[in-house]
Amino acid sequence: xxxxxxxxxxxxxxxxxxxxxxxxxxxxxxxxxxxxxxxxxxxxxxxxxxxxxxxxxxxxxxxxxxxxxxxxxxxxxxxxxxxxxxxxxxxxxxxxxxxxxxxxxxxxxxxxxxxxxxxxxxxxxxxxxxxxxxxxxxxxxxxxxxxxxxxxxxxxxxxxxxxxxxxxxxxxxxxxxxxxxxxxxxxxxxxxxxxxxxxxxxxxxxxxxxxxxxxxxxxxxxxxxxxxxxxxxxxxxxxxxxxxxxxxxxxxxxxxxxxxxxxxxxxxxxxxxxxxxxxxxxxxxxxxxxxxxxxxxxxxxxxxxxxxxxxxxxxxxxxxxxxxxxxxxxxxxxxxxxxxxxxxxxxxxxxxxxxxxxxxxxxxxxxxxxxxxxxxxxxxxxxxxxxxxxxxxxxxxxxxxxxxxxxxxxxxxxx
Numbered sequence: 478x479x480x481x482x483x484x485x486x487x488x489x490x491x492x493x494x495x496x497x498x499x500x501x502x503x504x505x506x507x508x509x510x511x512x513x514x515x516x517x518x519x520x521x522x523x524x525x526x527x528x529x530x531x532x533x534x535x536x537x538x539x540x541x542x543x544x545x546x547x548x549x550x551x552x553x554x555x556x557x558x559x560x561x562x563x564x565x566x567x568x569x570x571x572x573x574x575x576x577x578x579x580x581x582x583x584x585x586x587x588x589x590x591x592x593x594x595x596x597x598x599x600x601x602x603x604x605x606x607x608x609x610x611x612x613x614x615x616x617x618x619x620x621x622x623x624x625x626x627x628x629x630x631x632x633x634x635x636x637x638x639x640x641x642x643x644x645x646x647x648x649x650x651x652x653x654x655x656x657x658x659x660x661x662x663x664x665x666x667x668x669x670x671x672x673x674x675x676x677x678x679x680x681x682x683x684x685x686x687x688x689x690x691x692x693x694x695x696x697x698x699x700x701x702x703x704x705x706x707x708x709x710x711x712x713x714x715x716x717x718x719x720x721x722x723x724x725x726x727x728x729x730x731x732x733x734x735x736x737x738x739x740x741x742x743x744x745x746x747x748x749x750x751x752x753x754x755x756x757x758x759x760x761x762x763x764x765x766x767x768x769x770x771x772x773x774x775x776x777x778x779x780x781x782x783x784x785x786x787x788x789x790x791x792x793x794x795x796x797x798x799x800x801x802x803x804x805x806x807x808x809x810x811x812x813x814x815x816x817x818x819x820x821x822x823x824x825x826x827x828x829x830x831x832x833x834x835x836x837x838x839x840x841x842x843x844x845x846x847x848x849x850x851x852x853x854x855x856x857x858x859x860x861x862x863x864x865x866x867x868x869x870x871x872x873x874x875x876x877x878x879x880x881x882x883x884x885x886x887x888x889x890x891x892x
Contacts, residue, residue: 478511478649481537483529485544485554486628487520498543498633505637509645510652510702511539521551530561534621539645544628546611548590555596555614558625562616564598571605572597572612579610601625608635615644652702655709657717658689659697660730660739662881666690669724673697676716676723684713692870693736693877694729729884736880737765737772743887744775744825751883752821753779754792754813756804757831757847761876777821782813792816805830805842807850807859814852814859825886826852827879831862833871847875851882858886 482502488494496518503513514537519525526545533540545554559566573595580587594610597603604613604624609632616623624641626633661669666688670677677686683703689696699716701709721728729739744751753762763779766772780791785804788794794812802808810830818826831847838844844866850859862878864871 478538478645478652479514480506480511480539480541481514481533482516483533483540483542484516484518484628485521485526485542486518487551489518489544490520498628498630501630501634502541502543502637505642506541506645507654507656509642510649510654511645512654512702521545521553523553523557526554526557527561530557530623534561534618534623538621540621540623541641542623542625543633546594546625546627548588548594548610554625555598558601558614558616558623559598562598562600562618564600566596567599568595569597569603569612570595572603572610575605575607576610604636604640606632606636607639608632612636613640615640651704653704653706653709654700654702655706655713657699657710657713658732659699659717659720659728660732660734661695661697661724661727662693662729662736662877663727664695664724666695669695669697669727672724673720676719680716681712684716692873726885726888729881735765735769736877736884738769740880740884740887741766741769741772741775743884743890745771747887747890749824749887750775750777750821752777752817752823752826754817754826754828755779755781756783756788756813756829757833758829758872758876758879759783761872762827762829762879765876765880777823779821780817782817788813788816792820803839803842805832805846805848807848807861810848810850811852811857811859814850814857818852824854825883827883828852829875829879831864831871831875833868833875834866835868845871847871847878849875849879849882851879851886853886858882 482499484496484499489496499516519529545552576591576595577587597614602615604615606612609627611627613626613636626636684699684701687698699713703709729736755762760781766776782788782792785799789796792813793816798808798812810828813828814826828850832838832842832844834844845864847862850857864874
């Protein structure tokens with residue numbers, strides 16, 4: 478089943494609202510074998526809505542529409558769909574009762590605009606919206622399906638999960654699609670592809686591969702479509718096992734795993750603790766770690782030692798090292814790591830010091846230069862990195878690189 482996603486709302490086109498609906502829907506639909514071919518956003522224009530909907534219905538088996546079902550004058554999707562499907566508006570009694578009960582509970586008068594949200598095209602199947610006032614609508618035309626839903630993510634997800642996905646899954650019971658994502662870090666995309674060239678060449682034609690690079694990882698996604706889910710998963714797993722023998726140290730997890738969660742698993746496994754001394758990363762590493770539920774079991778705390786005064790007075794970094802080598806140096810970042818590890822009495826610690834930019838460069842120390850140190854029971858390791866000229870990217874890249882350095886040290890415990 479080939480599908481299109483259409484989001485309606487001028488607010489999306491001008492960047493006032495980010496379209497998170499499409500990404501969520503695409504992920505959910507892929508899991509039941511629905512292949513998304515296009516995602517389109519258009520304005521609240523009647524002519525634009527009508528022409529786009531008609532084009533998509535003529536081209537795709539399924540069209541999912543969000544937006545334009547609210548009570549205000551710019552919400553015209555329902556009326557346009559009436560025209561597309563040559564129908565008339567009628568009140569849906571259950572929806573009207575639901576709207577009346579919502580306003581009664583809030584002690585608010587029921588306006589005509591809100592009452593009219595119970596108006597739906599007579600030809601549609603109404604999908605009850607328990608989370609809001611505007612219902613979803615299911616249409617069929619010339620063997621194509623169109624589903625219209627509110628643009629509010631919470632409401633859309635409720636309708637999708639309660640009605641749309643089960644109905645589509647029943648239609649797609651003869652076909653499944655399986656994805657497996659391998660999370661890697663440490664190799665640029667071109668180098669990774671080169672290492673996996675032979676593996677990719679020998680891949681069965683039934684499995685497709687995609688490289689998905691980002692500042693925090695390069696994901697290698699394997700996908701396959703068929704009728705037997707168990708056999709598909711087995712075939713994909715065989716390829717994953719082969720990949721792990723080729724780049725074992727670069728794979729940190731699968732699917733939704735992050736470097737922070739991978740580090741957390743290892744620290745928990747061996748009963749080890751962690752502390753942080755962050756300068757250029759400004760607490761970003763701590764934020765990544767504490768986003769993981771249960772991180773209090775291994776993360777004891779940290780300090781943002783942004784000024785030299787804090788490095789000296791709190792972390793016991795020798796001021797002579799800063800004077801001689803500068804704050805962004807191997808000597809200082811190692812002293813920071815050792816200092817915070819001693820202060821918090823942890824098994825491991827990470828320290829960062831660098832020039833995030835766009836200002837702050839000095840002769841021999843350009844923007845993007847970052848030193849990272851990891852202090853372990855066996856000693857302290859450190860390494861310098863040359864990142865970009867973008868401040869935000871440098872901070873994030875430094876943070877995940879630091880976590881990966883710690884991960885590699887923890888992996889040694891398994892050998």
